[in-house]
Amino acid sequence: MAASISGIGIGLGLSCSSNLSKSLHSSQSSGFRVKMTVSVEDKKKNYTLQKSEEAFNAAKNLMPGGVNSPVRAFKSVGGQPIVIDSVKGSHMWDIDGNEYIDYVGSWGPAIIGHADDEVLAALAETMKKGTSFGAPCLLENVLAEMVISAVPSIEMVRFVNSGTEACMGVLRLARAFTGREKIIKFEGCYHGHADPFLVKAGSGVATLGLPDSPGVPRAATFETLTAPYNDILAVENLFNSNKGELAAVILEPVVGNSGFIPPKPDFLEALQRLTKENGTLLIFDEVMTGFRLSYGGAQEYFGITPDLTTLGKIIGGGLPVGAYGGRREIMEMVAPAGPMYQAGTLSGNPLAMTAGIQTLKRLKEPGTYEYLDKITGQLVQGILDAGKKTGHAICGGYINGMFGFFFTEGPVYNFDDAKKSDTAKFARFYRGMLEEGVYLAPSQFEAGFTSLAHTQEDIQKTIAAAEKVLSKI
Numbered sequence: 001m002a003a004s005i006s007g008i009g010i011g012l013g014l015s016c017s018s019n020l021s022k023s024l025h026s027s028q029s030s031g032f033r034v035k036m037t038v039s040v041e042d043k044k045k046n047y048t049l050q051k052s053e054e055a056f057n058a059a060k061n062l063m064p065g066g067v068n069s070p071v072r073a074f075k076s077v078g079g080q081p082i083v084i085d086s087v088k089g090s091h092m093w094d095i096d097g098n099e100y101i102d103y104v105g106s107w108g109p110a111i112i113g114h115a116d117d118e119v120l121a122a123l124a125e126t127m128k129k130g131t132s133f134g135a136p137c138l139l140e141n142v143l144a145e146m147v148i149s150a151v152p153s154i155e156m157v158r159f160v161n162s163g164t165e166a167c168m169g170v171l172r173l174a175r176a177f178t179g180r181e182k183i184i185k186f187e188g189c190y191h192g193h194a195d196p197f198l199v200k201a202g203s204g205v206a207t208l209g210l211p212d213s214p215g216v217p218r219a220a221t222f223e224t225l226t227a228p229y230n231d232i233l234a235v236e237n238l239f240n241s242n243k244g245e246l247a248a249v250i251l252e253p254v255v256g257n258s259g260f261i262p263p264k265p266d267f268l269e270a271l272q273r274l275t276k277e278n279g280t281l282l283i284f285d286e287v288m289t290g291f292r293l294s295y296g297g298a299q300e301y302f303g304i305t306p307d308l309t310t311l312g313k314i315i316g317g318g319l320p321v322g323a324y325g326g327r328r329e330i331m332e333m334v335a336p337a338g339p340m341y342q343a344g345t346l347s348g349n350p351l352a353m354t355a356g357i358q359t360l361k362r363l364k365e366p367g368t369y370e371y372l373d374k375i376t377g378q379l380v381q382g383i384l385d386a387g388k389k390t391g392h393a394i395c396g397g398y399i400n401g402m403f404g405f406f407f408t409e410g411p412v413y414n415f416d417d418a419k420k421s422d423t424a425k426f427a428r429f430y431r432g433m434l435e436e437g438v439y440l441a442p443s444q445f446e447a448g449f450t451s452l453a454h455t456q457e458d459i460q461k462t463i464a465a466a467e468k469v470l471s472k473i
């Protein structure tokens with residue numbers, strides 16, 4: 001079932017919708033189009049990163065830290081990043097010609113596999129008609145209908161260009177609707193890089209060890225209150241001391257931005273009760289979990305419907321997209337239906353809509369999440385077993401296409417628990433895996449992702465690589 005790896009680390013104890021717990025027989029899984037059957041064998045004999053090194057050295061003079069998003073720079077795992085030439089299915093190739101099994105998936109979007117033939121064909125067709133209209137197009141209706149029918153909380157949706165933008169918009173909306181300014185966020189949860197959220201944020205901020213960022217005015221975070229994840233008492237205290245002032249509680253319903261951390265049983269339910277009682281809006285930031293934990297996201301998986309939801313990553317199918325949505329009465333506050341202003345030159349552009357539509361179509365086919373459950377379960381169990389066998393403290397867990405493990409005894413219920421991980425060991429493990437042809441997120445504090453293109457062979461190779469590397473570090 002899509003839940004915990006028993007006995008080790010994170011116990012999920014999830015109450016999930018039972019239709020997701022069916023397991024798929026291996027004979028059925030052959031229905032998924034696997035684009036590449038490639039071999040990583042014997043590639044590492046001459047594992048060199050010379051071209052990557054040259055390219056990255058040049059990049060460092062051109063862009064801050066050589067990258068356009070911090071975690072890509074590999075700072076927390078040492079060495080320097082590999083520079084990518086191409087991706088296909090579950091694999092990627094760097095500019096030195098090395099091949100990797102990829103568990104980053106462009107940080108989530110690539111859930112049906114990279115550079116899917118049908119997505120590429122649809123994009124090529126759309127492109128013939130142009131790349132941006134700055135005016136309404138039919139494709140927006142199509143994706144909006146798909147999102148609305150999939151995600152329980154969403155009756156109306158606004159498309160934007162990134163998860164960050166989605167979270168900025170939803171925050172303004174929550175404040176506009178409630179007429180209140182304070183919000184609660186959780187330590188280690190990442191909601192993009194907008195000022196009000198850069199307080200105890202996870203992801204790159206966690207990786208770099210920055211408690212927050214210079215340049216964020218105190219006034220911008222003054223109304224942002226924080227609590228440890230999974231700590232309902234701390235949330236109750238905040239509600240008690242800020243009666244009638246809280247606009248929203250925002251969270252990752254399953255944390256991915258300080259490593260994989262699922263909610264304790266009843267945590268989401270308690271948040272729903274508290275927010276309802278206090279006239280506060282509950283916001284699920286499903287930029288990562290949307291269409292990944294199930295077709296209807298974490299809210300469908302756990303059966304808890306928030307007031308508002310943010311999406312991103314998967315719904316853009318590899319192109320830049322974000323979205324926020326929720327109950328009609330709230331969404332109708334958004335301009336031009338209502339007075340809350342938010343806009344975007346490229347929002348709803350036909351290319352991003354097309355990639356999103358094609359990706360969701362594939363995900364909607366029967367058996368997809370069961371397949372993700374099966375292969376991700378095998379992967380995580382294999383890594384944890386390998387860790388045990390080689391005497392490492394390790395814990396981990398997964399839900400369908402999202403997983404994580406920490407080099408610590410566990411259990412991990414929040415960011416402070418996660419920070420007990422042996423990050424130096426993770427760095428050694430990381431470099432070892434890279435050499436074995438396995439590309440993981442370059443930080444202990446990021447979740448991993450599988451896709452429909454990952455094969456049994458990929459999983460078995462990854463487990464074998466993990467065993468080999470774990471026995472050496």
Ligand SMILES: *Cc1c(COP(=O)(O)O)cnc(C)c1O
Pocket residue numbers: 161162163164165167190191192193252256257285286287288312313322
């Ligand atoms: C990735 C992510 C964001 C930010 O999305 P961008 O597209 O990178 O701006 C926000 N929230 C969560 C939960 C995310 O995982």
